[in-house]
Amino acid sequence: EAGVAQSPRYKIIEKRQSVAFWCNPISGHATLYWYQQILGQGPKLLIQFQNNGVVDDSQLPKDRFSAERLKGVDSTLKIQPAKLEDSAVYLCASSPTVSSGIYEQYFGPGTRLTVT
Amino acid sequence: AQSVTQLGSHVSVSEGALVLLRCNYSSSVPPYLFWYVQYPNQGLQLLLKYTSAATLVKGINGFEAEFKKSETSFHLTKPSAHMSDAAEYFCAVSDVNFGNEKLTFGTGTRLTIIP
Numbered sequence: 094e095a096g097v098a099q100s101p102r103y104k105i106i107e108k109r110q111s112v113a114f115w116c117n118p119i120s121g122h123a124t125l126y127w128y129q130q131i132l133g134q135g136p137k138l139l140i141q142f143q144n145n146g147v148v149d150d151s152q153l154p155k156d157r158f159s160a161e162r163l164k165g166v167d168s169t170l171k172i173q174p175a176k177l178e179d180s181a182v183y184l185c186a187s188s189p190t191v192s193s194g195i196y197e198q199y200f201g202p203g204t205r206l207t208v209t
Numbered sequence: 210a211q212s213v214t215q216l217g218s219h220v221s222v223s224e225g226a227l228v229l230l231r232c233n234y235s236s237s238v239p240p241y242l243f244w245y246v247q248y249p250n251q252g253l254q255l256l257l258k259y260t261s262a263a264t265l266v267k268g269i270n271g272f273e274a275e276f277k278k279s280e281t282s283f284h285l286t287k288p289s290a291h292m293s294d295a296a297e298y299f300c301a302v303s304d305v306n307f308g309n310e311k312l313t314f315g316t317g318t319r320l321t322i323i324p
Contacts, residue, residue, distance in 0.1 A: 097252070124310060133218075135299050135314030136253070149311060184252055188310055196241060196260055196303070198312060200252035 095119065097201035099185050105207045111173035114204045118167070118187030124148075125162055126198060127170050128184040136184055142168065143190075172206075180208045211236045211302045213283075215315035223323045228272075228287040230318045232300030235281065241303040242283040243312065244274055248296045256298075259283060270294070295322045 098117040106112050118125050124143050128136035139158065141149040144165035153160070157176070162168040172179055182205050186198040216231040234240055241260050245253040257268025264276040270293075274285045283300060300315040 126312075133316070135301075135316050136312075137314070138311055141311060186253075196258060196310065197243075197255050198253075198310065200245075200254070202250070202252045205250075 097185055097187055097199055099183075099201040099204055101204055102202065103205050103207075105209065106175055108177055108208050109174040111171065112175055112206065113169050113171045114183050114185075114206075116168045116170070116185030116201060118185070119199055121189070122187035122199070123165070123190045124188045125168050126186040126188075127160055127168070128186065130182040130184055130203070132181070139170070175206075175208045177208050180206055182206070211240060211304055211313050213242075213300045213302050213313065213315040215298075215300050215318050217318055218316065219319045219321065221321040221323055222290045224292055225289050228285070228290045228294065228320065230285040230298050230300075230320065232274075232283045232285065232315060233281050234283060234300075234302050236302060236304075238304065242274075242276065243301040243303065244268065244272070244283075244285050245299045245301060245314075246270075246296050247299065247317075253299065256285070290322050292322050292324065295320055 126141050127139045130136040139153045140160045142162040145162050160170045182203040184203045185201045188198045212235045214233045243258045244256040247253050257266045259276045267273045272287045297317050297319050299317045301312045
């Protein structure tokens with residue numbers, strides 16, 4: 094079974110530029126998550142999708158961050174314009190539905206963003 | 210709101226010694242608890258999970274954790290450390306009981322193995 098795919102793996106941009114990250118979840122997983130992991134901290138949930146609908150985006154800085162999950166499969170996370178404090182690893186994860194009883198999130202390798 | 214606290218941001222143990230990584234949780238409902246491991250430049254991998262069944266949970270790579278409601282703890286242990294265990298470990302709590310799989314992570318513990 095293929096895992097969660099993310100691209101690019103690394104990105105360096107200047108502040109005020111825009112950037113986009115892509116995630117392809119495990120086939121058949123209804124739920125997709127984007128996390129931000131700042132160096133030295135645990136991952137923080139930015140947004141959660143159930144199929145192509147948003148379940149939780151309470152911690153997404155909506156003035157600069159946006160995300161979509163077209164057709165309920167892959168997803169993109171965009172930052173525009175980027176700030177220095179956005180430097181972090183952006184992790185994508187997916188999981189089956191709660192009704193499956195699996196209760197596990199499967200993580201991709203992440204995209205390391207450096208804003209200079 | 211649910212939260213977890215990991216005591217000790219860095220832990221060093223000798224190869225072959227006991228590994229003990231501490232995690233305490235705060236939850237208003239019976240929690241679902243998880244331990245994830247993160248190797249350098251990789252995503253997180255699930256070590257084990259507690260979902261209200263047996264209080265002693267066995268995971269991969271010889272790790273186990275015990276859910277202690279009276280102490281609100283879910284400490285991770287391994288009897289004998291191996292060099293390959295060097296990584297960052299995250300404890301997490303979820304409110305899956307309400308149909309929401311949102312994970313709240315601790316700040317992590319970096320485990321170093323001394324040869």
